[in-house]
Amino acid sequence: xxxxxxxxxxxxxxxxILEPIQVEDxxxxxxxxxxxxxxxxxxxxxxxxxxxxxxxxxxxxxxxIEDEIIEALIDKA
Numbered sequence: 001x002x003x004x005x006x007x008x009x010x011x012x013x014x015x016x017i018l019e020p021i022q023v024e025d026x027x028x029x030x031x032x033x034x035x036x037x038x039x040x041x042x043x044x045x046x047x048x049x050x051x052x053x054x055x056x057x058x059x060x061x062x063x064x065i066e067d068e069i070i071e072a073l074i075d076k077a
Contacts, residue, residue, distance in 0.1 A: 011053075012038040015069060032066040 014035040021028040037054045057065075 009039055012036075012040075012050075013065065013069070015066075017073075032069050034062055034065060037065065 016033045016035060018031045018033055020030050034054055036052045037057065038050045038052050041049050041051055043049050054062075
């Protein structure tokens with residue numbers, strides 16, 4: 001048997017804010033580069049394991065996270 005569902009998990013995300021890029025007469029806004037996306041999972045023996053899932057995320061998932069970070073930064077300003 002197989003079942004598929006969605007999970008909502010808290011993630012610790014580290015990122016860098018890249019400098020704006022000048023392209024001819026236009027300046028592109030600063031961009032976010034994700035460095036890591038860690039989940040804390042409990043192993044069967046009760047110990048916690050931190051797993052970096054960044055490499056298994058596809059581009060659209062990464063973009064959603066980057067957009068969420070940008071929105072949070074704008075709200076703080």
